[in-house]
Amino acid sequence: MDLRRSRRGIEQIGEGLGTLDREVFEAIAESPSPLLDSFMPRLTRAADHSKLWFALAAAIGAVGSTSAKRGAARGVATLAVTSLVTNQVAKRVWKRQRPNYTTVPLIRRSRRMPTSNSLPSGHSASAAAFAVGVGLESPSVGLGLALLAGLVGISRVATGAHYPGDVLAGFGVGAAVAVLGGRIVPPIVEAKLPTADPLRVETPERPDGAGVVLVINPSSGSGTGARVIDEVKESLPEAEIIELDGDDDIGAVLRDAAARAEVLAVGGGDGTVSCAAGIALEAGKPFAVFPGGTFNHFAKDVGCDTVAKTVAAIRAGSIGCVDVITLNEKDTVINTASIGAYPAFVRTREKLEHKIGKPLAGAYAIFHTLRREAPVRIAYDNKELQTSLFFLGNSVYLPSGFAPSRRSRMDDGLIDVRILETGRPFATLRLVTSLALGRLVRSPLYHEMRVPEFQFKSLDGPTALAHDGEVELHLDEAHFKVNYRGLPVFRPLP
Template structure:
């Protein structure tokens, strides 16, 4: 009996709290509704209408996407993705849990009332949830922009109360749902952030401005990226009329062409994919000349990360003499690596992920690609520091990549003197289920099967058969011993210098 009394007492207390909160919610709503304010009358209906169907956030996302700033572009993508998930959770989930009638608009001044009263459940506010999701999503990648958008999201929430669409409690809960979804999204796809380590300022090289491209010899692969190389060739001729242009033929020995070009050049130029760029970099290092990279490949990882996303970026750097030093990586002191090297099934993993990414989200495409690779048991056995590892996915990058985990996308600096090593083991009991569980929870970095380190050099020994190593998009020879080391700020490149 005592137990029953305590349960009834607790239930009664909870009911009283709920009723009290509902009363407070209604009183706050009445206070806002009764407050005479010409400013609210003019601004709130316009703002709440702009937020209908997320039109306001889509317009802002479009502006951020064309801003040209990577952090804002990533913020726009993350904000829209967070908004889409939040909208689904709110409208198809939260609103069906507990229905609540909309507040009466009788106390709302006529000029301030919404154009039409919604008929769905008042709890929670979908507009507020979407606003918070977008603002927090942007803030994850760009805190200054997120701060301004958070203030705007708060005003959208206020507009929902001021126009009579929601009670304040509906808005508060909606804001909480949106912020929670966006925050959880950072566990699935970690944001790109600057490394916490302290780095020296960029090493700037004194270079003569060459607005017409005098002394530049550019080797162009016209067939790269389905003919993009030929279009780039025309742009270079127009922008840098004094430059010498050499077109690669399919029968040419690429390394020899670059060596001959470097012998008569003041600047070694290249327009092609990452593999061709690596050949040009080797020739530039051997001749102690700066390298100018014109993006003409499919992905242009190196050109993008040094700030040369377009031909115009490279032309501007040459015209102003903007040159700095970046790192290069040597494999067994003979093969130059500018971006990444990999063993095992990583190239196969990337191909699967990129194919699936056009149909499903990137995190799901990554999980599916890892599952397919592991299912085929495409692993290699290597020895690292005396420990034998069964490795399915192995990646080693020139400088620190962002974000962490197996979704590396870009580098903020290419002169930190470090290798970014990422290893995924599979030679353990229930490895596949454990890895998929870690991916689903956004905790791959904490899995015992995943290793991530930043070191100046790294070596491994193949156990059994030699291991094939691919780098910068090219599949190379197999090695029994592999030694990777950073050549600190060895390569001079044209591009904007970011301090």
């Protein structure tokens, strides 16, 4: 008896909601509105076959931010899955006839009324799927798209294609697929590290560059060095400029310059900058770097990505201290160090990432690298493992995973270590799959640590270690230690 009453109560609730749904539809259909008559049919036609969302995805891909582009890709993928679920599953499970559209003004009706089941609304499901998918990666863009998705849902009722309940059900299906997709392939959350005030060093202003000795190769950076020389001569006329040629011993020239300089400045690739930074430390001289190489990673990360910014810092006496890493107590690392095939991995990834996107490019680069390159066995922290890809950075790089690209600061006192372990069964397949699905940081084959000191030993004899892009050493053991805020550098400061 109680079961019958419960079923009867549920049936009455369903009947009441159905009646309300029809009454709301009729109220909207019978409402005279020039806005509904002119705008809603155009909007619903634009959303036919998801044309509106594909066009917006293309626009976001062309001009959007990195997170918005990721969101557009996620939105399109979510939309595709949602369309399949809605049309092949949901509409066959929940059978409901289309509303009687004869009450809808002729000018407002859809040109071709659909004949499939009414529940749920496919247009609404696709709209919600795209908006929520984009919003998982870029909330600000997703909010605007959610408002547009809501209007698309209203257009389906206004044109007589669906009841309001169909639209709500469609929104629910699309949002559920997007959220489930976010659980399977988590969105990338941009890490924000705690910040502290920079350590400033008092130094005199040098409006004309007096006391500055600049060592630079005019041919560095495919001729960029020559342009740097011209700008420095014009902006800092009292600076001494030493032009290198191919026969010079760079280390000897830099040591000679540091002996008489009040400020040691350098222009060139990151390998040259790394050598100069170590010599500036030895001599106890403040350091200045001009972007005269090809990539200029160190110069960019200290805020001196143009000659004008370095010149302005020297003129104003603006110095902030940054970390450097000492390697085996004699070499200096300013950016990164690696063993195994990491440089080859980076070259392969960068060649493809603008064509197929960074996740797929990274997955292919890992597969290509691990298949071709010989692994290295190392020991550290009481463990032994085999690796072909090992990355070590001066200060913490972002984002997490095996595509570190930038530093938000260079004085955090930490070494960023990332290792892909390749000695386990099916390691290559597991790593490629994890990277393609955006789950590499959760893989047991991926090791990431942030420490003030790191040491490893090569178990099979000396192994090649590259640092700062150019210098290659062969070592049995490597000991890295942070020199916390050890290098005073002319740089813009807040």
